[in-house]
Amino acid sequence: MVxxxxxxxxxxxxxxxxxxxxxRKSTLSFYSPTxxxxxxxxxxxxxxxxxxxxxVQFLELQHIATRRITFR
Incomplete structure (x- = not known):
């Protein structure tokens, strides 16, 4: 949970x-509420x-920080 x-x-x-x-790519899974x-x-x-x-830079940084998180 993130x-x-x-x-x-x-x-x-x-x-x-x-x-x-x-x-980084790994076998870990990350989850967070939307x-x-x-x-x-x-x-x-x-x-x-x-x-x-x-x-634009902020949105790019946000994408990088959240791209591996599954939102529920």
Whole structure:
């Protein structure tokens, strides 16, 4: 189960351990409620300013951080 803080951490530090675990191919499965995507959207402005990203870069980073997560 992946919560929002895990995804925020992966987005904040793309070279960190959490980002590596979420992005690499492995036999691990990750699950999260779809609410996680809403939480990311709600904090987009704040995250974009802290990470210094434009909208397109933010969406790319969000995709990388969440692409291996199955939402339910």
């Amino acid at each position: 919560d929002t803080n895990i995804v925020f951490s992966a987005m904040w530090n793309t070279n960190g351990r959490i980002a590596h675990i979420l992005s 609410y996680l995507l809403l939480e990311i959207a709600n904090h987009k402005e704040k995250l974009s300013k802290k990470i210094i990203l434009d909208s």
